[in-house]
Amino acid sequence: MEHYKTLMKNYGPPAFNAVRGEGVYVYDESGKRYLDFGSGIAVTSVGHSHPKWVQAVQEQAATLTHCSNLYGIPAQQKLADRLVAQTGPGRVLFCNSGAEANEALIKLARLHGKNISGEEGKRFTLVAAQHAFHGRTFGGMSATPQEKIQGGFRPMLEGFKFGELNNIESFDKLVDDSVAAVFVETIQGEGGIFPCEDSFLHELRALCTERKAMLILDEVQCGIGRSGYFFAFDKSGVKPDAIGMAKGLGGGFPIGAIWVSEPYAELFQPGSHGTTFGGSPLASAAANAVLDIIEEEQLLESVTSKSVIWHEALQGLVEKYPQHIAGMRGAGYMVGLVLKQEGANLALTTAARDKRLLVVPAGHNVIRLLPALTATLKELAESVRILDETFTGLN
Numbered sequence: 001m002e003h004y005k006t007l008m009k010n011y012g013p014p015a016f017n018a019v020r021g022e023g024v025y026v027y028d029e030s031g032k033r034y035l036d037f038g039s040g041i042a043v044t045s046v047g048h049s050h051p052k053w054v055q056a057v058q059e060q061a062a063t064l065t066h067c068s069n070l071y072g073i074p075a076q077q078k079l080a081d082r083l084v085a086q087t088g089p090g091r092v093l094f095c096n097s098g099a100e101a102n103e104a105l106i107k108l109a110r111l112h113g114k115n116i117s118g119e120e121g122k123r124f125t126l127v128a129a130q131h132a133f134h135g136r137t138f139g140g141m142s143a144t145p146q147e148k149i150q151g152g153f154r155p156m157l158e159g160f161k162f163g164e165l166n167n168i169e170s171f172d173k174l175v176d177d178s179v180a181a182v183f184v185e186t187i188q189g190e191g192g193i194f195p196c197e198d199s200f201l202h203e204l205r206a207l208c209t210e211r212k213a214m215l216i217l218d219e220v221q222c223g224i225g226r227s228g229y230f231f232a233f234d235k236s237g238v239k240p241d242a243i244g245m246a247k248g249l250g251g252g253f254p255i256g257a258i259w260v261s262e263p264y265a266e267l268f269q270p271g272s273h274g275t276t277f278g279g280s281p282l283a284s285a286a287a288n289a290v291l292d293i294i295e296e297e298q299l300l301e302s303v304t305s306k307s308v309i310w311h312e313a314l315q316g317l318v319e320k321y322p323q324h325i326a327g328m329r330g331a332g333y334m335v336g337l338v339l340k341q342e343g344a345n346l347a348l349t350t351a352a353r354d355k356r357l358l359v360v361p362a363g364h365n366v367i368r369l370l371p372a373l374t375a376t377l378k379e380l381a382e383s384v385r386i387l388d389e390t391f392t393g394l395n
């Protein structure tokens, strides 16, 4: 298809118009059905049009869709209670996207830096990671050391340095007394599915505690059950000081959030930060429905057990097509197949789509598989079958 005549061209021309979704499937205008293993980009966590989610959103829309944050919003309060119960003592702030969550976290880190140095503008550096992705706002871009993200938009914000993921010496060198926080994705998504090792998270925790820097984890993509744990860092037992979330939280309705641990939870005071839409009744109802469904359908357990079988089958593809696939990385329902050839991920994404499987490219040579947490063994097996056909077609 061509670029649509009145839409800006920041996205390439689309392959099809999507008009309907049901469970793990989306349908185009001609009625063609695609197995959606992108889930938006890790967004439709409980599948498309889950009946419970639809009911919750419809009921809330008919009751009270929007109310400003000048008044109390019960659905938002309930959601905050649940996120605190899930995560630990602290407070939550709502917004509308991953980039907005990260923006709030960067502001929070600067307040922390001001607090401990006693002076504004002295301790505000964030140490992020190479290959990171934290969003498209100026804060998010500045924390994203990739030419394709930053190119043309410089100057970036001041005060970002980048360490090598899973190399604690590299972070150790960078975290000096100008640093307010360390800021990493627990599993890097856009950069190519690079998980932090548990030992690295423990080392970062110790380093941050020793140097009085906050440890902030971006769980926008890997959080809300995607790894088989509620947060991907849960597996490690490490407790961060703050967390960013978005994507899967609303199950398709835009919502972002940050959780901040108790020692830092008072940094934002009345007037420090704000949002017109964040945590609206409708967005909060959608997110509450996602959490209900994760609990009722025991999706964390389901993702953990089913992903073992799925990963084995995918590993079978790695072994069957050594000329095309170099390996796989990830956790739970967040898997990257690493292709041998740089840049081959775009053609592979197209080839899979022609066989009615939607996947998302990442990094330079990775295809990402991000099924809904509700995906069954049969649907997981279907993805492997289509990928098998796709790789066979390349020979």
Ligand SMILES: *Cc1c(COP(=O)(O)O)cnc(C)c1O
Pocket (backbone or CB within 6 Å): 096, 097, 098, 099, 100, 102, 133, 134, 135, 136, 185, 189, 190, 218, 219, 220, 221, 222, 246, 247
């Ligand atoms: C997608 C993503 C973001 C940005 O989220 P938006 O909702 O697109 O602003 C930030 N961090 C990570 C890890 C992401 O995957």
